[in-house]
Amino acid sequence: MSTTLEKTPATTPAFQQVSLARKAKNGFATALIWLSFLIAVVPLVWLLATVVINGVKRIPYSNWWTEDFGSVLSDEVGGGVAHAVIGSVLQGLVCAIIAVPIGMLVAIYLVEYGRGKLAKITTFMVDILSGVPSIVAALFIYALWITTFGLPRSGFAVSLALVLLMIPVVVRSSEEMLRIVPDDLREASYALGVPKWKTIMKIVLPTALSGIIGGIMMALARVMGETAPLLVLVGYSAYVNWDIFGGEQAALPLLMNNERVSNPFDEGTVAFDRIWGAALTLVLIIAIVNLLAMLFARLVAPKKK
Amino acid sequence: MRPGDRIFQILTTGAGVFVVSLIGLIGLFLLVQAIPALQADNVNFLTSQVWQTTPDDMRFGIMGLLLVTVYSSLLALIIAMPISLGIALFLTQYAPKRLARPFAYVIDLLAAVPSIIYGLWGLMVFAPAIEPFSQWVNDTFSWIPLFAAGNVSPDLRGTIFTAGIVLAVMILPIITSLSREIFERTPTPHIEGALALGATRWEVIRTTVLPFGKAGYIGASMLGLGRALGETIALAIILTGAVGREFTWSLFDGGATFASKIAADYAELNNEISAGAYIAAGLVLFLLTLVVNFIARSVIAKKGD
Numbered sequence: 001m002s003t004t005l006e007k008t009p010a011t012t013p014a015f016q017q018v019s020l021a022r023k024a025k026n027g028f029a030t031a032l033i034w035l036s037f038l039i040a041v042v043p044l045v046w047l048l049a050t051v052v053i054n055g056v057k058r059i060p061y062s063n064w065w066t067e068d069f070g071s072v073l074s075d076e077v078g079g080g081v082a083h084a085v086i087g088s089v090l091q092g093l094v095c096a097i098i099a100v101p102i103g104m105l106v107a108i109y110l111v112e113y114g115r116g117k118l119a120k121i122t123t124f125m126v127d128i129l130s131g132v133p134s135i136v137a138a139l140f141i142y143a144l145w146i147t148t149f150g151l152p153r154s155g156f157a158v159s160l161a162l163v164l165l166m167i168p169v170v171v172r173s174s175e176e177m178l179r180i181v182p183d184d185l186r187e188a189s190y191a192l193g194v195p196k197w198k199t200i201m202k203i204v205l206p207t208a209l210s211g212i213i214g215g216i217m218m219a220l221a222r223v224m225g226e227t228a229p230l231l232v233l234v235g236y237s238a239y240v241n242w243d244i245f246g247g248e249q250a251a252l253p254l255l256m257n258n259e260r261v262s263n264p265f266d267e268g269t270v271a272f273d274r275i276w277g278a279a280l281t282l283v284l285i286i287a288i289v290n291l292l293a294m295l296f297a298r299l300v301a302p303k304k305k
Numbered sequence: 306m307r308p309g310d311r312i313f314q315i316l317t318t319g320a321g322v323f324v325v326s327l328i329g330l331i332g333l334f335l336l337v338q339a340i341p342a343l344q345a346d347n348v349n350f351l352t353s354q355v356w357q358t359t360p361d362d363m364r365f366g367i368m369g370l371l372l373v374t375v376y377s378s379l380l381a382l383i384i385a386m387p388i389s390l391g392i393a394l395f396l397t398q399y400a401p402k403r404l405a406r407p408f409a410y411v412i413d414l415l416a417a418v419p420s421i422i423y424g425l426w427g428l429m430v431f432a433p434a435i436e437p438f439s440q441w442v443n444d445t446f447s448w449i450p451l452f453a454a455g456n457v458s459p460d461l462r463g464t465i466f467t468a469g470i471v472l473a474v475m476i477l478p479i480i481t482s483l484s485r486e487i488f489e490r491t492p493t494p495h496i497e498g499a500l501a502l503g504a505t506r507w508e509v510i511r512t513t514v515l516p517f518g519k520a521g522y523i524g525a526s527m528l529g530l531g532r533a534l535g536e537t538i539a540l541a542i543i544l545t546g547a548v549g550r551e552f553t554w555s556l557f558d559g560g561a562t563f564a565s566k567i568a569a570d571y572a573e574l575n576n577e578i579s580a581g582a583y584i585a586a587g588l589v590l591f592l593l594t595l596v597v598n599f600i601a602r603s604v605i606a607k608k609g610d
Binding site for chain 1: 307309316317330331400419422534567591
């Protein structure tokens, strides 16, 4: 075997050329894979361009950010979305105040205490909870808050529904951040005789905090765009309402839906401008919150080992 | 154990138990609220396609909603699956490392856009743009039942076809990001082994990446399906309602899904008896997404071990 090889020096290259069919298949697959990526980018660009081009007409008005629609007729140019921005931010903040502690406690449980069956079930249920449709979350709060407790529809009811949607996202991101805190830190603390809970509160949490805040803000941005809970759980008002526990309260998605349903919605109408103006406002708010989240996550992220 | 530790452990474990019990609570509350309406229902709840919630003559069944929900979601899945696969492969195998991260971020941006904006874009921009194509398919292939003239939309805009494509864009990011994570875990020795045998890039993917990631990719797709089944406001905006019509298998038909029906008729929730019918529909949607997510998560969890 080896002698024959030595006697006849290789005249053909050591490697066979890749056959034409295989080359063609490879090229075809490469083209398809690039194409699929481009296909996904097209709607994104198209969508954002639509929002910006249609929305930018209204936003430059100074009163867009400072007035509500209460002072103008539904087909009259003027007014602003201050009422909806206030509603969205209030409902989002109240939701965060409830969801963040619960989500972080669950994350701490999973990372620091959770062993065995309950931890596995908790992880699984958090995943399942993240798949619950927002309309179902809204109906659940409706059944609990409005029918069972007999309380009125309000911004707070919306916040409660958003809590259900926010918890799984907070748990996931906090868990990830807590897990990359090096064990050396925990052990050093224990060695000094610091109790476990104090170690978690004073050593582990502060180390992971920036990343956790980043995750929280991303979750917040997500729930602020939800529409379904708003439809079911609160009435729309064209006026500013600071009271989250009572009365009708606007939010940006609700405003958009309300204008769409109650007014002719075609190019050139007031409703058209208002809807796309509100859409751009919403996208801007979400983009800002997301940017802050990224900044937080990047600035003081715990170093990976 | 020190008292502080005890309290902290109980607190975090309690939060875990709370989240675990949430799923059960959602099901329980919806069920309890749905029962009175179900008892007042004069047609078969599971098989009827009628939806009438007049308090003194309740006739409502979920079959119509179920068919449209599943049909539009499956269409979205069929479109999104190959594209997501392509993008995930692009991001893990083709894109230069330095580009892969920002590209993945661009795809994730699709998930950050609020669904009401997808709905408005779908109705105002995308539907008119795709209408000529729909018309052409309808004219040319109307002998196939799938493409026959539907019974609602003379302009072929508010159809399951349009809704399915928009839904596909909406579920792309979730399928892509999960598949990408799984493809990234393909053992390097497998890939290097295939390369050493002289495989082309496509052959490497076909022989190592795809077999390794298949289960995870299917799980990810099912999660996308779960998302599509529960999508609310985008479909409520895009789909044209078919009042009192039976479901046909035509893609150019309108209709309503569970979620879009509840969102479109949210005013009905003000009447306690009518509300029960919508809560019953919500319960079915909840169970449907629960089963889909449950299977999806089980598949993915198995792969992760």
